[in-house]
Amino acid sequence: MPILQVKNLNVTYQTKNKQITAVNKVNFSINEQDSIGIVGESGSGKSTLAMAILRLLPNRIATVEGEVYLNGKDFLKLSDEELTKKRWKEIAVVFQKAMNALSPVHKIGSQMVDIFQIHDKQLSKKEIKNRMIDLLEMVNLPPRVYNLYPFELSGGMLQRVSIAISLMHNPKLLILDEATTALDVVTQGQILENIMELEKNFNTTRMMITHDMSVVASSCKKVVVMYGGHILESGLVKDVLKNPKHPYTKGLLESLPSFTGEKNNIRGIPGSLPDLSSPMKGCVFANRCEHVMDICREKLPSEVALPGEHKISCHLIGGELDD
Template identity: 65%
Template sequence: MMPMVELNNLSVTYKTKQRHVTAVDRVSLTIDERDSIGIVGESGSGKSTLAMAILRLLPEQAAEVTGEVQFNGTDLLSLNESELARLRWTELAVVFQKSMSALSPVHRIGVQMSDIYRMHETKVSKREARSRMVALLHMVNLPERVYDLYPHELSGGMMQRVAIALSLMHQPKLLILDEATTALDVVTQGQILDEMLELERKLGITRIMITHDMSVVASACNKVAVMYAGRIVETGLVKQVLTHPLHPYTQGLLRSIPSFTGEKENVRGIPGSIPDLALLPTGCIFASRCDHAVELCRQVNPDETLFQQGHRVACHLVGGELAHAH
């Protein structure tokens, strides 16, 4: 079976007169149909840039994108604007982080939803559009009255549900959520994630979830890709990576999360900060913050090592010649 999404050596470089910043560096990733993958990492790791590159939403004059983004066998980077416009909303959709500011504050929710819908469904009447939008609101557990409300009359959780309803308008094959539940309280976040999982089962959607929250990935994703300073350092099934993390960065991320059960341990952050992406090192990108780094780590960028069930790690200390020294 052909994967739905294949990223092949995808790189994004932001260019200014003074410097070039490599925000995404040769990322390769495969996502199967109806799969759900969480892309996690610290702020500044390049997660949102990766999502915007897949959707071709980066400004061409400021960002150079190279590599391939294969979507059902079509390279999205090679399409012209009209070809891409036909895929957006209908095949590809996104839910952004700041849903509270996603809609116009001076127009009612339903009017805006219907206008967006009728841009693609030009022969649909206003009455038919309203009926379709109300059904979408019900799908995300919102009452019909929301159709006639203004954005400021909704809570953050309700606005997030509206944003999700908008993304599902044309039943897209691929849905990208970029920190879509970050601004919500834990209870509302849990409710929306449960609703998303149920919708995905009903509609057969494939999902990419961008987040810095490991608990979101643990509860709502099948696979995980750990991203650091523009590179993917570890990928695999959630149950593999979160229970047996192999890369030192993944281990550090998990140590920084407080546990509600089990032994009470000191919660520790990872010392240091993400390197300057305009001055990338020749070796492992994480070497300057890694407690186990040796000279080889600082000089040579590690290749990926494949373990069982697709668990991949890019680290000299795991699976390579230095594995026994770890």
């Protein structure tokens, strides 16, 4: 049974003058001890998807419809009391900007103790401190970090603190929203190694939001490609990245330089994201697709299952896009 099932999830933002559909009929699932990367350019709906799953979107501006099953229970229908019990223990999150997620006027240890005690008041402060120091050491931080303020730490150290906090109650599902984007390549690689090692130790399932294909290729088993609030392609990383079928996925990969083998010509994808406040009958990528046909502008493509777990939503199916 999947640990997370997302069914027909829609997220609509309400502004003064219009409605913006940021996530549109999204369906996917994650199995236990899996790792899945949600990729796409900025504005594709990746972070909105994560925030909707976590129920962190404010009701006054966002309407969330659909079903999100966490361990078989619809997460969107839980009461506030039930939701508080689920967070951190069953599902946790690491945000992109760790400095914004931590209080600048409280020491790291004080914040860790406060967060822990909200969900578990049985342990003494000394026992909690020992446990938090163990977690800090697991993400390669020295014990002295416990007594430091956030401004005394580097960006990479702050992200490690956030990861340690997210793991304090051993959650079954960990969501990382652009958690390594602002870091240099070396630090990013170290943190990804930490995360994958911790997954083995904690038996954690990971959902990673990123626009970096290399992060997905090196640290995830599965990938979901989003664009304009829609899922265009999904499957095992080895299938999707080595043999992409959707023009958008191909475009993303062609925009990356090759560090091995023959040199490749880097190509960008012309155009920009569509106006998500305007109703669209056809494919959301039609205006930027070099393979566009009349049907693409008139009819939304259905999801088609390819061999293995590979799925694509495109009117060009199978070998038509193969070179």
